[in-house]
Amino acid sequence: MYAPKPILAAITLATSFVSAVLLPETGSNIVQRQVQVPLTFGNAQWIWTGEEAGAGGIAPIGSRGFRKHISNPSSFVLPVCLTLAVAADNEYVLYVNGFNIGNDFAGFISGASFLDADIYNIPLNPEGENVIALNVTNGPGPTDVPNPAGVIVTGIIEFSDQSQEVLVSDSTWLTLASDTPAGFMQPNFGDSAWIAATEEGLDGVAPWGVTTIVPTNVIGCLNF
Ligand SMILES: *[C@@H]1O[C@H](CO)[C@@H](O)[C@H](O)[C@H]1NC(C)=O
């Protein structure tokens, strides 16, 4: 039976964190909660800092931070799991609640890490603040000149009552039009001076085209 007491969930969160990030596991006693709705980039926006010249226009080379706070619907409905798809131009490091969850540096090599999204299944902190943080770096490209930059995210948050909610990158995400500051990934990092991210267009918009999500990687979190 799922829906653990919150305190128990908080204790098991720490121990289940590593194995959950290393999904998939196939042990016979492990029950995976399936995401109930398809994970798509449908309403997700490519976002950046506003430094770009128009939607998908050129942006300075360098790293920019992005933060998204996940709010609890009520003190009785607690967020327990996040399934997330991320793609970036050119590369990113993903953090949730200060933990380094994963990265994709392929964009520096191939220039095309935005063609396929990376999928993550991440336990959330049911009782505290949950913050997604991305350090996204716009690479120099072959000619070392400013070039398009963006990041696109879609996710499904699962709550303790097994309800699910879609989360997408849009102007509710916070960013800074300057180098990603040290410590930016910590949930309690002071971001009151951060600005709303600029929307560059939906999945499919030039110059990125359609970004693929492989459904078999969308598996939800371990039933801890
Ligand atoms: C952001 O990523 C770049 C490129 O990998 C790295 O040089 C920089 O140190 C990172 N910044 C933070 C605050 O993590």
Ligand SMILES: [Ca+2]
């Ligand atoms: Ca770029």
